[in-house]
Amino acid sequence: DIVMTQSPGSLAVSLGERATINCKSSQSVLYSSNNKNCLAWYQQKPGQPPKLLIYWASTRESGVPDRFSGSGSGTDFTLTISSLQAEDVANYYCQQYYGSPRTFGQGTKVEIK
Amino acid sequence: EVQLLESGGGFVQPGGSLRLSCAASGYPFTNSAMSWVRQAPGKGLECVSVISGSSIGTTSYADSVKGRFTISRDNSKNTLSLQMNSLRAEDTAVYYCAKVRSGDYDAFDMWGQGTMVTVSS
Numbered sequence: 001d002i003v004m005t006q007s008p009g010s011l012a013v014s015l016g017e018r019a020t021i022n023c024k025s026s027q028s029v030l031y032s033s034n035n036k037n038c039l040a041w042y043q044q045k046p047g048q049p050p051k052l053l054i055y056w057a058s059t060r061e062s063g064v065p066d067r068f069s070g071s072g073s074g075t076d077f078t079l080t081i082s083s084l085q086a087e088d089v090a091n092y093y094c095q096q097y098y099g100s101p102r103t104f105g106q107g108t109k110v111e112i113k
Numbered sequence: 114e115v116q117l118l119e120s121g122g123g124f125v126q127p128g129g130s131l132r133l134s135c136a137a138s139g140y141p142f143t144n145s146a147m148s149w150v151r152q153a154p155g156k157g158l159e160c161v162s163v164i165s166g167s168s169i170g171t172t173s174y175a176d177s178v179k180g181r182f183t184i185s186r187d188n189s190k191n192t193l194s195l196q197m198n199s200l201r202a203e204d205t206a207v208y209y210c211a212k213v214r215s216g217d218y219d220a221f222d223m224w225g226q227g228t229m230v231t232v233s234s
Contacts, residue, residue, distance in 0.1 A: 001176070031218070040220035042158075049209050049224035050150075050158065061222065093158055097218050100173035102148070102160040 002026050002096050006105035012113040019081040021108045023094035028074045031098060038098035041070055041079045044107075045090045053092075054079065086112065115139040115223045117210045122228030129200050129232070135193040135210030135225055142191040146213035148221060149184060149195045151206035151230075161208070162195065165217045178204075200232045 003026040013019040029038045037057035042050035052061045054070035057077055067082045081088055089112060094105040121133040133149070148163040162184040165171040172184050183196040193210055207229050211221035 038218060042221075044158075049227055050221070051224070052214070052220050052222045055214060055220035055222075095158075095160075095220070097220060100163065101175045102163065104158040104160065107157045 001101060002029065002099050002103050004094055004096055004103050004105040006092075006094055006108050008108060009106070010109040010111065012111045013081075013084045014113045015086065016083050017113075019084050019088070019110055021079040021092055021094075021110075023072075023077045023079070023105050025075045025077075025096055027099075029096045029098035030074055037073055037077070038096055039070075039072070039077050040095045040097065041068075042093045042095065043088075043090045044093065050093065081110070084110070084112070115212070117212065117223055117225035119208065119210050119225045119228040122208065122230045124231045124233065125200055126234050127201060127232055130196070130198045131200065131230060133195040133197065133208055133210075133228060133230070137191045137193065137210075137212070140212070140223075142186075143188040146217045146219075147184075147186060147193045148211045148213065149182075149193075150209045150211050150221070150224075151204075152209070152227075153203070153206040156206075159206075163213070163217075164193070166213070167217075171217070197230070200230075202232050204230060205232050206230060 005024045039057040041054040044050040058070045118136045146166045149161040181199045207227040209227045210225040212223040214222035
């Protein structure tokens with residue numbers, strides 16, 4: 001199985017400041033057929049299901065604010081929230097869909113400092 | 114509007130069985146791969162099983178449930194199911210039904226609200 005490792009486990013950021021979450025996969029998730037990375041990011045707020053933010057490592061899902069961006073390739077990926085808003089307080093998960101089973105990172109809790 | 118509505122959760126003793134269902138609407142169900150993802154209380158997400166959108170219905174399972182859980186779909190009823198046998202305490206979780214965005218290998222773009230499964234004596 002592909003192991004996904006997120007860091008940090010939690011972070012506190014001031015409103016309007018940048019938040020950066022890292023995700024590392026135990027093997028490359030680059031799909032050679034389309035040269036895209038099979039990596040997604042999700043946001044989950046308490047009592048709610050996860051919400052897709054980013055897929056193919058850097059494509060923002062429709063309706064997701066542009067302060068959310070994804071980057072990286074191969075085994076190292078980053079989710080950046082450029083200017084943290086109060087409504088961004090949540091848990092964030094990366095996920096690979098290159099191999100089966102699909103696997104998630106352990107999550108990163110983002111709070112307001 | 115795309116909707117996924119899970120049902121069938123509840124309380125069951127260890128060793129027991131439970132069948133979860135997910136009713137899908139608002140999109141071409143037949144063409145979409147589907148998945149069950151679970152979340153134990155206070156824990157992270159685990160993809161339990163995926164079934165392809167093709168008529169063959171290729172399936173995959175997490176090692177933790179292989180041989181005990183069976184995913185299936187009824188395209189005539191737009192329904193996804195998860196048959197769970199030999200349940201263990203560690204299977205206690207909220208179970209979400211999720212839709213694969215496109216094809217068989219893609220992100221999960223829609224999620225249901227989840228159904229709680231509690232395994233306890």
